[in-house]
Amino acid sequence: MKSKFQLVYEELAHQIQKGEWQPEELLPSELELVKQYHASRETIRKALKLLSERGYIQKIQGKGSVVLDRSKIDFPFSGVSSFKELSERMNMKVETEVVAFDEVKAHLELQSKLQLTSEQSAICIKRVRKVDGERVILDKDDLVHSVVPGLTADISQNSIYEYIENQLGLVISFARKEIVVEEPTEEDRALLDLDGFSNVVVVRGQTYLDDAKIFQYTESRHRPDKFRFVNFARREQV
Amino acid sequence: MKSKFQLVYEELAHQIQKGEWQPEELLPSELELVKQYHASRETIRKALKLLSERGYIQKIQGKGSVVLDRSKIDFPFSGVSSFKELSERMNMKVETEVVAFDEVKAHLELQSKLQLTSEQSAICIKRVRKVDGERVILDKDDLVHSVVPGLTADISQNSIYEYIENQLGLVISFARKEIVVEEPTEEDRALLDLDGFSNVVVVRGQTYLDDAKIFQYTESRHRPDKFRFVNFARREQV
């Protein structure tokens, strides 16, 4: 059962995406929306807060909610998204090759990365992503085995996130990520079409479920010319 | 006058940073906090929502608010921060050299980047950032002249954001940023100590005031070994 403020958010977001409200226009006032949606003002305000956080509108006290031009940020690499979700949104022609899929007893490095005991095990996956026929991304993922008991190489060729959320019914909650530029390793050179590039962009991160338990350590190594990160951020005023 | 929920947020955030609540511990329940702070539940919930958005806690229905281990993300390059704010938080020894400071009538490129008419003008600034004596960052900023009438080279050697927020009383609201890797330009080679590096990391962005008007176009060019971007993101469930 979706909550009321989510439904209001989705309807307004959809209207903005379809262009029913143009950039620089004002949305109806909160009081107007209260009447339209037969909701209380706080409920409307929750929906507007979501729109604001995701870059759809800017609220201005005394004036109203200004619609922003979201066209420039519609391909975000930000947030917590899977490669499959991204490639679909960006209409890229991509293939995935699973080059390794192993169950491994947690050695010291894995114990620290995934907060495991030495009794537990992890699934270690390496996948190469081809874009337009070129091998440009190497994804290395370590997952807590007990969280994803039925994971197979086949599934991981598709989308691990989809399996976790739709098949297992788990909720992915948040992630920490870091972006740095490094020299290619031997593995990078072997598995990617690096051509002359002397650097790779490395995105490292940990992903958590909604019980605040880590379930994935991920390292994504990109050929620099195919890497792009887009971000919408609000300044923290407090 | 700070609002009540901001004060509650700041106090709890401070307590978590000082370690008064350890990771994996539960914060007091919302009802407890209502009594402690003599506030209504919605007010407490606004404070907790802020803590959650900024990675301090994870709320779990039926259980409580779990404190997260924020130590790993305490140097965020995310959000909208100025170089000075970052360098102070990270305790880096940095110097800034202003290599250009010009008022320019808006030509076509500037008109599109800053949404100006041909009548208006912009301030174009180039600054080189030295870290530990090495020139590793080239910042190129274009600002709407009418927004920052009294800006000088002196001020821009310090912090432009500080001047805008504290001296002019304006409110910086949000930014769009993009990170890509490019080949160095002649200018990069001339102004930075690139040594052997054959790439630069380019962060391009537009910054907006709280009236949703753009006031800054910024391009920050980093030597790859000195670049790092850290991000905390929640998965968008809706």
Place this chain on the structure above:
DNA sequence: TAGTGGTCTAGACCACACC
């Protein structure tokens, strides 16, 4: 079952923009 967070309501007062 008791305690927790999630949602929603109706009403109040304030601060700010615009006329």
Place this chain on the structure above:
DNA sequence: GTGTGGTCTAGACCACTAA
């Protein structure tokens, strides 16, 4: 002054967790 968004309150009901 009127209309806008910002904050705060008190109370209600629901969904989930854990004993």
